[in-house]
Amino acid sequence: xxxxxxxxxxxxxxxxxxxxSTILSANNYDTLIAEDGAEARSMISSHCPDLILLDLxxxxxxGMDILREVRAWSNMPIIVVSARTHERDKVEALxxxxxxxxxxxxxxxxxxxxxxxxIRHTRTPLKNGGIAQDGQFSVGGLTIDYDKHHVLIxxxxxxxxLNEFKIxxxxxxxxxxxxxxxxxxxxxxxxxxxxDNQLLRVNMANIRRKLEKNPAAPEYIFTEIGVGYRMRxxxxxxxxxxxxxx
Amino acid sequence: MKQEFRVSRPVRDAALTAALLSAATLLCSLMMRxxxxxxxxxxxxxxxxxxxxxxxxxxxxxxxxxxFGVVCVNYVFTFPYWEINFLMxxxxxxxxxxxxxxxxxxxxxxxxxxxxxxxxxxxREAIRADLxxxxxxxxxxxxxxxxxxxxxxxxxxGTLSEEQKRALLRDVNEDAQWLIRMVENILSxxxxxxxxxxxxxxxxxxxxxxxxxxxxxxxxxxxxxxLLEAPEEVLMVPMDAMLIQQVLLNLMENAVIHGGASRIRIxxxxxxxTACFAVSDNGCGLPPERLATAFxxxxxxxxxxxxxxxxxxxxxxxxxxxxxxxxxxxxAENRPEGGACFRFALPxxxxxxxxxxxxxxxxxxxxxxxxx
Numbered sequence: 001x002x003x004x005x006x007x008x009x010x011x012x013x014x015x016x017x018x019x020x021s022t023i024l025s026a027n028n029y030d031t032l033i034a035e036d037g038a039e040a041r042s043m044i045s046s047h048c049p050d051l052i053l054l055d056l057x058x059x060x061x062x063g064m065d066i067l068r069e070v071r072a073w074s075n076m077p078i079i080v081v082s083a084r085t086h087e088r089d090k091v092e093a094l095x096x097x098x099x100x101x102x103x104x105x106x107x108x109x110x111x112x113x114x115x116x117x118x119i120r121h122t123r124t125p126l127k128n129g130g131i132a133q134d135g136q137f138s139v140g141g142l143t144i145d146y147d148k149h150h151v152l153i154x155x156x157x158x159x160x161x162l163n164e165f166k167i168x169x170x171x172x173x174x175x176x177x178x179x180x181x182x183x184x185x186x187x188x189x190x191x192x193x194x195x196d197n198q199l200l201r202v203n204m205a206n207i208r209r210k211l212e213k214n215p216a217a218p219e220y221i222f223t224e225i226g227v228g229y230r231m232r233x234x235x236x237x238x239x240x241x242x243x244x245x246x
Numbered sequence: 247m248k249q250e251f252r253v254s255r256p257v258r259d260a261a262l263t264a265a266l267l268s269a270a271t272l273l274c275s276l277m278m279r280x281x282x283x284x285x286x287x288x289x290x291x292x293x294x295x296x297x298x299x300x301x302x303x304x305x306x307x308x309x310x311x312x313x314f315g316v317v318c319v320n321y322v323f324t325f326p327y328w329e330i331n332f333l334m335x336x337x338x339x340x341x342x343x344x345x346x347x348x349x350x351x352x353x354x355x356x357x358x359x360x361x362x363x364x365x366x367x368x369x370r371e372a373i374r375a376d377l378x379x380x381x382x383x384x385x386x387x388x389x390x391x392x393x394x395x396x397x398x399x400x401x402x403x404g405t406l407s408e409e410q411k412r413a414l415l416r417d418v419n420e421d422a423q424w425l426i427r428m429v430e431n432i433l434s435x436x437x438x439x440x441x442x443x444x445x446x447x448x449x450x451x452x453x454x455x456x457x458x459x460x461x462x463x464x465x466x467x468x469x470x471x472x473l474l475e476a477p478e479e480v481l482m483v484p485m486d487a488m489l490i491q492q493v494l495l496n497l498m499e500n501a502v503i504h505g506g507a508s509r510i511r512i513x514x515x516x517x518x519x520t521a522c523f524a525v526s527d528n529g530c531g532l533p534p535e536r537l538a539t540a541f542x543x544x545x546x547x548x549x550x551x552x553x554x555x556x557x558x559x560x561x562x563x564x565x566x567x568x569x570x571x572x573x574x575x576x577x578a579e580n581r582p583e584g585g586a587c588f589r590f591a592l593p594x595x596x597x598x599x600x601x602x603x604x605x606x607x608x609x610x611x612x613x614x615x616x617x618x
Contacts, residue, residue, distance in 0.1 A: 087488065105426050107465065198449045198482065205451045205480040216453040216476035216514070222461070223454035225487045 005119060006030040008049035010040040010066065011081065012059050016104075020053065023108050029115075037061035044070060051119055052078045054098075056089065064096060071097035077118040081106075087226030091180050094227070099177065117176055117233065137172040139232050142211065142220050144172040151211070158210045163188060164203055168211070168231075171221060176233030178224050204229065259302040267314055270294035274323055287323040288340050291315035292347055299351035308348035316341045373567045376542075377435060380560050381428060388421035395421075423466070427499065431564045434492040438571055445489065445571050449482040452514040452521055458487075459494035460512070467502050473511040481514070483521045483592050489568045490523075490592075496561035497525040497588045505529020505586055520574070520591035527587075531580040540578045541566040565590070 007029045011017040014035075021031040032047055034040035037060045044052065044066075052070070056063035067078060080093040083104040090101045099118045102111060135147040141154040151158045151168055160168060166188050171179060181197050189199075204223075208215040222230050274287050295315055299308035319340055395414040402411070438445055453476035460472045494512065501507040507529030514523050532540060541562045562578075569576040569590045576590040 110465065201449065201451050201454075201482065202480060205453070205482075208451075208453065209478070209480070214474065214476075216456055216474035216512075217460070218453075218457060223458050225455065225458045225491055 004028055004030045005050040006032065006047065007051045007053060007115065008032045008034060008040070008043055008047065009053045010034045010037075010058070010063070011053070011055040012036060012057070013055075016055075020111070023111065024115075027112055035059075037063075037066055040066055041069070049076065051115060052076060053081055053115075054078055055081045055083075056093070057083060064092065067093065067096050067098055075122060077122045079114055079118055090224075090227050091182070094178060094180050095183065101178075121176055137175065139172075139175065139234050140219060144169055153211055160207065160210060164207050164210070167200075167203060168207060168221075171229060171231035175231040178228050178230045180228040184228065255303060259307050262301055263298050263307045263311055266294045266298050267311055267318075270315070271318060271322070274318075278323065284323050287319055288343070291319060292344060295344055295348045296351050299348050300355050304356070305349060305352045308352045309345065312341075312344040312348045315344050369570075370567075373563065374435060376563060377432075377560060380563075381432070384560070385425070385428065388424050391421050392418050428560070430492065431496070431560060434489055434564055434568065437486075437489065438567065445486045447484040447486055447572070450485050450487050450490075452476060452481055452483055452523065455485075455487055455490050456494060456512045456514060456523070459491045459498070462491070463495055463498045467499070470498075470502055470507070471509045472498070473509070475511070475513040475515075477515050479516065481516060481521050481594070483594060485572055485592055486568075490572075493565045493568050493590065494523070494525065496565050500561055500588075501525070501527035501529050501586065505531065507585065516594070517591060519594050521594055522589060522591045524587060524589045526581060526585060528585045531584060531586045532578060534580070537578055537580070541576065 007024055009017050009020050009024075009031060011020070011033070012035050017033045017035070021033060024031045032043055032049060034043050037058045040054075040058075043049075054063050054066060058066075063080070067080070070076065070078060077099045078097070080090075080098045080101040081104060082089055082093070082101055090103075093101055099121065100114050102114050135145065137144040137146070143152040145152065146169060149165060151160050151165060167184060170184060170187055181200055185193055185196065185200055189196075204221070205215075208218055208221065211220055212218045220232050222232070224230060270290050270293070274290050277286060277290075278284070292315075295308060295311045298311040299305075302308065395418045399406070399411050399414055406414075453474070456474050456476070460474055463470070463472065498510055498512075501510050505527050507527035509528045511526050512523065513526075514521060516522070565588075566576055569592070572592050574590055574592040576588070578586065578588050581587050
C-alpha cells in the first residue's frame with residue numbers, strides 16, 4: 001500500500017479548512033489543520049508534513065513570517081493560499097520561497113493539481129531530473145540542450161540570441177514553477193541590473209515568436225499576469241487529464 | 247519601470263511661446279512688405295497671445311508674450327522703426343489690451359481645465375454609484391436562492407431523491423459562481439479607484455494578456471472554444487494588465503452567458519496609434535435596442551427581475567470604466583454573419599494616466615470597420 005502524503009492546512013476559516021480537508025482525505029491524503037500561526041509552528045516541527053497549504057491572512061501573525069521561518073531550515077513544499085488579489089503579495093510569497101500560490105476562490109481540481117505538482121517537484125532531485133541525466137530538458141516538441149547551448153523546436157534550431165537562450169534555459173531548469181519577473185531579471189542581467197520589466201517582456205515576445213506556433217496561445221511558456229513566467233512541466237498534460245477525472 | 251517620454255512642462259511651454267511669437271513676428275514682417283500701414287500688427291500679436299494663453303499652463307507665459315508683443319509693436323513695426331517711442335499714440339492702449347486678453351484667456355483656460363477635471367471626477371463617481379445600485383439590486387436574489395436551496399437539502403427528511411438534491415446543489419454552485427464574478431468586478435472597480443483615482447500602467451505584450459485571460463476563462467467554461475490571434479510585430483501597450491484581463495473575462499463570459507456562444511475569437515492588432523482588441527462570438531448577438539445602452543449598468547438594472555441572470559450591464563459598465571481610465575475607446579456591434587463583436591482600443595503611447603495634457607479622456611464610441 002502506498003504511503004499517504006501528509007498535508008498541513010494552515011487556515012483560520014473553519015468552513016474553508018473543513019472543505020479542503022474533506023477533499024484531500026477523499027483523494028488519499030492525510031490532513032492536519034492549524035488555525036493560527038502558533039499552532040502551525042508547533043505542528044510543522046512535530047509532524048513534519050509533506051506539504052503545507054498556507055493561508056497568508058492569519059489571526060495572530062502574517063503568514064509570510066511562517067513561510068520565511070520554514071524556509072530557513074527546510075525545503076518542504078509550501079503552497080500559499082491567498083485571498084489577496086494584488087500581484088505584489090504573490091510575488092513577495094514566491095520570492096520568499098513559496099513553491100506555488102493558489103488564489104481564493106479555487107476549484108477542487110485546481111487545488112489537487114497544484115498539490116501533486118508541488119510534491120513532485122520537491123521529490124525530483126536537482127530541480128529537474130532530465131537536465132541532470134543528459135544535459136537536456138524536453139517537453140512536447142521543445143528541447144533545451146544545456147551543453148550545446150541551443151533550443152530545438154520540433155527538431156529544428158530556434159535560433160535564439162544569447163539572452164533569449166538564457167531566459168528559456170532558466171525557465172526550463174525550474175519547469176512547472178512560476179519565476180517572478182525580478183528573479184529572472186536578476187538571474188539574466190545580474191543582481192545590480194535595474195528592474196526593467198519592459199526589456200524582459202520584449203525578449204519574451206521575441207522568444208514566443210520563435211518557439212510557439214501561435215504566440216497568442218503558447219504551448220510552452222505561460223504568463224502569470226503581474227507575477228512572472230512559467231515553463232510547461234512534462235507532467236502537466238497528465239495532470240490536466242487526471243484533474244478532469246477527479 | 248515606467249518610461250518617461252514627455253518633455254517637462256515649463257520647457258514645452260517656453261518653446262511653444264517662443265515659436266508662436268516668432269511666427270507672429272515673421273507674419274508681420276512679411277505683411278509689411280506687401281501691405282500699406284501697420285494697423286494689423288497689433289491684431290496679429292493679440293492672436294498670438296490668445297494661443298499662448300490657451301496652450302500653456304498658468305498666466306506667466308501669456309503675460310510674457312503680451313510684454314514681448316507690446317515691445318515688438320512699438321520697436322519694430324511702428325514708425326520710427328527700431329526705436330522705442332513711449333509717446334506714440336495708443337501705446338498704453340495696445341499694452342493694456344494685450345495684457346487683458348492674455349489674463350482673460352488664461353483664466354478661461356484654467357477654468358475649462360478645472361471643469362473638465364471635475365466632470366471626469368463626477369463621471370467616475372457616477373460609474374461607481376451606478377454599479378453599487380445595480381449590484382445591491384442584483385445580489386439579493388442569488389443569496390436568497392443559496393440559503394433556500396441549502397436549507398432544503400439540510401432539512402430534508404428523506405423525501406428528496408439523490409437527483410433532486412444534486413439539482414439543488416448545482417443551483418447553489420451556479421449562484422455562488424455568479425457572486426464570485428460579481429465580487430471580481432467590484433475588486434476591479436476598487437482597484438481603479440484605489441489610489442488617487444489613477445491606474446498604474448506598465449508596458450505589456452497583448453498576447454500575454456489574452457492568453458492569461460483565456461486560460462482563466464477555460465477554468466470556468468472548459469467547453470467553449472477560444473481562438474486567439476496576436477500580431478506578428480511585437481506590440482507593447484501601456485496598461486494595468488489585471489484590469490484589461492478583467493475586461494476580456496467579462497466580454498468572454500458575456501458571450502457565453504448572454505449570447506449562448508460556443509466559439510469566441512480574440513484578435514489583437516495595431517490600428518493607427520492604438521492596439522485594438524476585438525472579442526467576437528458566434529452567439530445570438532445583442533438585441534438592436536441594447537446596442538446603444540450595452541455599457542450602461544443602470545439601463546439593465548431597470549429592466550426588471552426577469553433579467554437578473556442577464557445583468558450584463560454590470561460587467562460591461564466595468565469594462566467601459568476600465569477602458570475609459572486607460573484613455574481608450576470601446577464599442578459594441580453585431581456581426582453581419584451573426585454573433586456580437588466588442589472592440590476596445592488602447593493608446594500605444596503613454597500619455598500621463600489615461601489623460602492627455604488637457605486633462606481630457608477620449609472615450610467617444612467610434613464605429614470602426616470590421617476587419618474580418
